[in-house]
Amino acid sequence: MDNNRSKQPESATLLRAERWLALDCRTPGDFLCNVSDAAVHEIARRTGPLPLATPVAMLAFLVASPQLLPYWAPVGVLFLLLLGSALTRMRIGRRMIDATGSRALELAHDYRASVDLAGFSWGALVGVLLLVHGIDRLTELALVATLGLIAGAFTSLTLERSLWLRFSAALWLPLLVVSAYMAWRDGDAGWLLLIVESLLAGFATLQGLRMVREYIGGLVTQARLEDAVSKIADQRSELSAHRARLDELVARTHQLSYYDQLTGIGSRHHFHERLHNSIVRHRDDRQRFAVLYLDLDGFKDINDTFGHEAGDTLLKAVARRVGALLRSSDFAARLGSDEIALLVHDVDDDNDIAQIAQRCRAAIQTPVRLGARSVSPRVSIGVALYPDDGDNALGLLKAAESAMNAAKHTTKSHFARYAPEMSRAAEQRLTIEQELRQALDRGQFELYYQPQFDIVGGGCCGVEALVRWNHPERGLIPPLEFIPIAEKAGLIDALGEWVLTTACRQAVAWFDAGVPEMSVAVNISPIQLLDPELPSTVNAILAATGLRPALLELEITESAIQTHPDARATLAQLHDLGVSIALDDFGTGYSTLASLRELPTDRVKIDRSFVADILSNEQDSALLGTIIEMVHVLGSSVVAEGVEQRAQAERLRRLGCDCAQGYHFSRPVTAAEIIPIACARAAGTPQVEIRLQPAFASKDESVA
Template sequence: MNGRIMIVEDERIVALDLRQTLESFGHEVVMVASSGEQAVAEGPRLKPDLVLMDIHLDGPMDGTAAACVLQEHSIPVLFLTAFAGQAMLDLAERSSPYGYLVKPVETRALQATVRMALARRRAELQVEKGEERLRLAMDAAELGVWEWDATRHRFVSEGRFESIFGCSPESLDDAERGFLARIDPAFRPGIAEALTQGQAIRTTVKLNESPDSGDNGWVDLHAQAFSRPDGGLDRAVGVIRDVTLEREQEERLRRAAVVFTSTGEGMAILDVDHRVISINPAFETLTGFTEHEVKGLAPDDFLHARRREDSFEARLQESDSDYWSGEVACLRKDGTLFPAWQHLCVVRDAQGQVGNYVLAISDTGALRRAEAQINHLAYHDTLTGLGNRNMLEDTIEREIDRARQHGGRVAVLFIDLDGFKLINDTLGHAAGDTLLREVAHRISRILRRTDTAIRIGGDEFVVVVPDITRLEDCASLAEKLLCEIRTGIDLEHERLSVSASIGIAVFPDNANDFTGLVQAADSAMYGAKERGRNRYAFYSNDMAERAIERLHIEQGLLRAIAGDQLLLQYQPVVRLEDGQLVGFEALIRWDEPTHGRIGPDRFIPVAEECGLIDYIGAWVLRTACAQAVSWIRQGFEALRLAVNVSARQMSAGDFVTTVREILDETEFPPDQLDLEITESTLQSVDHSRQLLAELRALGVCISIDDFGTGFSSLSLLKHLQIDRIKIDRSFVQDLPGDANGVAVTEAIVAMANRLGLSLIAEGVETATQQEFLRKLGCDEAQGYLFSRPLDVRDVDMLIAAPPEHLS
């Protein structure tokens, strides 16, 4: 086959002879160049099939240099030269020529050599085209090709390999830069085993992060391993393709399938003609139809009720978009009708053509029941089933509006249980909840159908009573409620009784709106508590003032604790026999910046009700013990310190621990600490005997304060570990002129002497009282006759220079 040939020869006659000879063989001579520069300039443009090149040419570029440049453009060169020395051959070999002829060359040899060179070129072009097709095919398929030559320990890659793999491995199994090291460890063992055994591999694997780019992903891996005769790996060849996007799409499809299968909404996939392709299990559950029964049917044929506005086409025509949602009437397989919330969605392909429709339905009957349940929870107390705060406001405002329209009255009864917190703390929250449920039941049992019972939190209840004509009716209802509440309740194998305090306020007499009416009833309730509890009280202005004062005290106490406004004074206790100072009682005071000093009788009850007494009591005990230790170190070694303890403190489960920690912290001698506890406290604390035993085990002394003023029980003195009792000032103040006071005092002294208890008389203000009590057998006393409560600096002076006796 003839070819297109370029001649590069600087001898004109030789060049013309060669042209004639080649043309006589049927070849086309596309150009005769006289220099290497000319050949390099024109060769890439003419693209000859072969260049017949002399090595020695005029100009700076010889034939070998020109041949190297033409080789870069895939133009083959055949050297025709007069020189054949070894040096010349070595130089010519660098350009990989297609042949080397030495002048003068015989015509047949020239013809044969040129013909073979052209045949070789055609074969190479065939290979190049095949390689190009393979390369284009790999690019089109986005493949990467790799080969591992185990004998040469060489890894070769082509195509998209490096862009897919993120790097070019140096070997097959190198720990850091190897092909297998780039594959996720979970997939690596199977691939390594297949390659070792010479097996074919067709799998999808996950890649580790690339050390170069940090990318990872998924690839399809196809490979074939070839073994040596001895069974070892000879070579392996394979291709890879990035399938990360496909894997992500598959994962999305799997998630969508899970949602489709597990969602609570009934879903149906429809074709372009609105016919069912598939339904999910929820659709079967909601409608009763199986997929086999509805496949190929339109929803209008079996699902939608026979009303045109519920049809598929009507709904889509309403919407200006590919979505519609609303409530429709649907039919179950058994013919029953149910309301459903329906979503319609058009699914379009990449060209915007409709491909499918998605229909989703949910039973709104269940939603309505759930809404009703949520609404009930929003307006009812979960513990008792009564209304809650939300219902309270709605009810009162509604009844006030009705009363305004018809000229009626509305009464609000605010109920607070007496002593509930003590029961809750001692018996536990479970018992407290049982008690609250029973009280709620009893309140509801008393009321009319038009009345509303509310639990607003804790142990507080409110009753809203509309259409009141007489205030006496409110009083009668309150009496019934008090009687019903205080009836004994069986609670955890115990029969307990709890009383209540009820405050009554009436619209429009006491307030004109919701807030004012509730506040007035709340104030009246505190008025009932102040009058002795287990009773009711109507609202009055002075109650409101006391309620405001209580609020100010509660808020002021919080500021007092934070601002160190609380302080202690100490009242001396003397021995009546000789007037000798034996100790002090610590008394708390509050120096309020605006109102001056406030006595404990005003703020301690508030502290007990609002829960601050625990902190205040611990502060008093710690401060008094720390101060008394300094006086002991000043020389008053036998000092006895008395500190009052409230019922709330003793009811706390950690009271004994608190006392122990304070004694350890301050290093105050336990046997010189006297805890003063009232009779009512001992009676209200269920585990008082065990508690006093634990306190006595610490070495602490116990006194009963204000003895005789509570509901005294001689069993307290008989069974509880008590060291002394304090005669209340109410018995002392009229001695010795009051016969009843004398009789009571004599009885207390006689009883104490028989039981071996020490006695302290409070409120001694005259020498006559002192002498009478001394002769009667009373051991010690305190009162203004001896000293008023003293500040710390005054006690320091008293201890530094004590008088012979205080009297």
Template sequence: MNPRIMIVEDERIVALDLKHSLEFLGYQAVGVHASGEDAIAHIPTQQPDLVLMDINLGPGMDGTEAALVINAEHKVPIVFLTAYAEEKTLSRAERSMPYGYLLKPYELRELDATLRMALARRQAELEVEHAEERLRLAMDAAALGVWEWDPQSDDFQWQGHLEGILGGRPRFLRGEQDAFLDFIHEEDRPAVAAQLAENDVVSSTVRMRQPDGSLGWIELYAKRYAEHDRTRVIGVVRDVTERHRNEERLRQANVVFQTTGEGVLITDPQHRVIATNPAFSLLTGYAAEDIYGFDPDNFLHARRHSDHFYPRLLETRQGYWHGEVTCLRRDGTPFPAWEHVCAVRDERGELRNFIITFSDISEIRQAEEQINHLAYHDALTGLGNRHQLAARLDTELERAQLSRQPVAVMFIDLDGFKLVNDTLGHAAGDILLQTVARRIKGSLRRTDIAIRLGGDEFVVIVPDARRLEDYAALAEKLLEAVREVIELRDERLSISASIGIAVFPDNGTDSQTLLKSADNAMYDAKMRGRNRVAFYSPDMAERAHERMAMEQGLMQALKTDALHLHYQPVISLADGKLVGVEALLRWHHPELGQVPPARFIPVAEESGLIDRIGAWVLRQACRQALAWQQAGHPPLRMAVNVSVRQLAQDHLVENVAAVLAETGLAPECLELEITETAIQSIEHSRERLRQLKALGVMLAIDDFGTGFSSLSLLKHLPIDRIKIDRSFVMGLPDDGNDAAITQAIIALAQNLKMALTAEGIESPEQLTFLQRQGVEDAQGYLFSRPQPPQALESLLHTRQWQSMQ
């Protein structure tokens, strides 16, 4: 296919001539644009292979500015075509790292040569990027822990899966607490220490103590390198516990093949099945003789592997692939499976077989669905609950902000429901609520969202309507549906509803404000006689003035050091010891007094001040953590929240590294808390988290369970800790839904070997429930409210929460 070239030139005649020249040379001109803004807008749809860019483009962006955006957001090569070559212009052009620079007038052969060289360079870069990605995937697939040891200083560095393999975080090789050798069984430890000290090459399989006290096995490979006057040992560790146990139990590889729970297929090089195991038949219903000689793509996979799959598999150095696929049972029933495909070669490198193993992951998907359903649906009516309201309304508001479209929130309250409950009983009241919920849902469009807030209160989120009349018409339709006669046992009754409507952005720019406005409007409807609709009518000038005052106040607070941090203790539920603190921002306004974070943080987010505030919070928290250590207190885990906007910054990792270097705080003492919503809304969040993890800091998911977590995403993220959201803890232990959700989150964290912290504990009953479920750490008003640092001195000295002694 001919290369696709986008032309950005504000002189139309020059642009048309350039288009004809490109087509004459055999290129495809996919677009001609007169401004940088227009070119940027059309990049996603026109998908050029290269952009030919003039520098001087008239009003608006010049070519170098547009090139910076295109390079950052789309990675499309830029070649400048301009009549200017003075030093200032060249300096501006250099910043966008162009692939070429042509001066007008030019010859066709110069243009052709420049374009060909630029395209060739881009192709080479893409190949390098793909190779690097394959290498990262290979390391992750092998589940290796890599370490390096300096014998002279006992300095021990590691990366990869070492911490997961050992169940701990080693800081030294030997002779200190948390040393690598301490994880090895005491009987094997002397031999390993001697080999590492004396041999140039170490290869050994040794026992280790796992976190639950049982014995495990690891393979240890190491090699000594001498460079100039420095000696170092580089090694690799892999967990072979399961393999070793299988060898001890089964004795023969054939027994492993026959008894494994995964389905196994062995094919010849032409992909024809030559062997299966019993698990395959159990999983699929196929007898072995039914599929001998057939290609698995013809009976097992719902979607065939592409024609390039096996050739690419053979080209990789590792020779294997794994991923999620949809498989079919003999009766045609589909099921999700995690599949591994491996090429087997002989000692000469000749292909002999392919081995396909797969496991049914239906239970994982069902658990994911169960957690989401329990977390986001009302058990009585099947509508969304308050958790779904918070998540979906925030999502719709973010989408509305981007599309500049209104969103309405309707607050519905039934008139006289308490009388029905008191007269006919709660069972009849439940039937009435279920009936009303069905009618509300049946009256809505596909894009509308119905929520039962609690009791007889409902909320409807209405996106994409264009006029207030549309909202009013839908509200009247809902009133009419609610008024229809309802059969309750031997009773026929009719009830009405009052509806309040608030519209984004006129009546609020955040979910809480919109809900409050809609609630106020609903009460206005009740006061005016019930069975009616009321729109919220705020004082826009007052609201605008308040927001501006808040933003100006935050800017002044940054200048005058009016912001300060309080710290809420994190307590170990095993022994009541203080194990960490969470840094929480506080602002004392000279006129408004103590301003709640929920009031000023959204303003900081919208105005962009959160970047400066977040950097200030991180620096202050790290300084305080180090100050406590320098005062003689043992190291504590310092938890600092990271906002969506901060996570989206390209320089976040650099900033965190700079603060750690500046303050001198050890990276393992810092825990960054990131919400699920932030992870899912930021492109490349997985790589950003890996970069942060590479610094040595700990990563936690805050408010877990409120952001539509995907378990398949979660297992690939380098997360150390899950924080159970206070909204689930609030109803413990009496609320069955909250208890079920909490237990599901705890089981998930334990299976993924992640630490757990519960937030918002306010009662001894909640504490007892969480202790029994195996939650490790907790924080909340039961232990302590957030306090200034000096107020925590007594707790820092005792390191013990008194009520658990």
């Protein structure tokens, strides 16, 4: 029970302090400082001038006792000892306030010695009086002794309870010695004095102990308070540390949430917030502002070619350039991998937007140094205006993105202002992408084959496999409408593997049915060329279907090699398998004679744009003849695409072209229709003109 009671003040103090901190955690420093100052002041007060009470009491007694003047020498010495002891305790008390460790122990030892000296000095004074006056002034002697005990109790009490007992022992020791001496000297009267002195000593001791207990209780409470304050201070320190970490975490979270860590411009979340605030601010005045959606063309190719560090360098450069164009009221943010959005205020008309977009394009397309090479970034920009194109943040951003997609696919300037039909086109592309993901599993794709003919000998020398999507609602869909979407959606690898497997299996089936062996050409997407596993995939398909590698021809565009230099290694591995490599669409913007010499090509396919004008433009005809001759010199054969007239075929034959394909010879047909065409041409049967079906009336035959 006593232990529980002793713990209650400390627990109550801590509880009050903790509740106080919980009520108002903003000013705990003031509270703790006040408590600490009060504790220090109390210690200083109790160890300050109070020790002077003992010599002051002695001095007052001496002044009131002129009969002691004859004994001034011993009395003066005792007074000086008492005064010196008091001053020593004052000095030690001040030092003990800040002392710790061994130094505090040394000071405590000195303090005890000073207390002993004070008690002995007072007791010696009473002993002198006793020897001088004997028992005649017993009451006065008792009063002096009691006064000394009380003065000592006030001046020597500290947290160590034994100090007052030491003072009492030091005081009564000379008294008891003198009393014992007088009892031996004076007989019965002396023993009476000894008994009285002992009783007085006991009484004074009990009174002093009561004072000690009360005073010690106060000091213990003070110590507990100081301990509580110390614990609260520790908790406050921990709380401050937690708060600092929390503030740092909040700042870091804000940085991560509101700013892109790579480029330093705003984040998607921050852009949505700024855009929403702009809409709210201009909802009443309907002031126009613009949202520009920027997408870096070919950024994935740069990552695949130069590495992601180069891509990061490019993004930083683009963000820095775009940021330099903006005013303080405008805002830029990175929305995705290579997508940046701009919020531009104070836009008057479409001309302002066109000028801003032009400045952005000019700044972005400035060459960027990526290691040892210099790259000129290309960008597509879509623009949406508030309130013309939307009245909410999500709608405006979608409109700008739709305009960007339209700029990327339908305009030469790679810049477009939003129009409602763009959203419909975007929704259509999204629908096609979703349906594409299901079409392969549902078997909705099928291959058509366009024959290739030897325009010199007249035989069918090969076929080109062309994929069609047999949509359950829209019918046959040509590849131009879904191949780009499949490439962007990451579906081209699976679709390309299906086309390759189906074409190889069909070729083996033809040959088993008696069709003369001929090459089967399959188009390879630039995305497929970036797959390092493509040679292994092709080899596995050849092994699974049983087709000889020499009968498989893989068509690649020169632009794919120019855009993806790493694809050259993949192309070399494919050629090492024994398959033929055809360079497709030769004669377009990427064509270089260096490619004919450096790439492992077995055949060059002349683009239909060259063939279309060879009858009306003699320069085109002469240039085509030169190309054919150079290709032959390099050891490759030539196939002309898009031959639609007999005169074109005749001109190509005279120019030395090896093979041709086009609607003059045959439209793309099913696998079953290939058999009579191939067998008839192999037997020398005259070619019969085949009319175009409406589903394939287009002159542009795109490949898968």
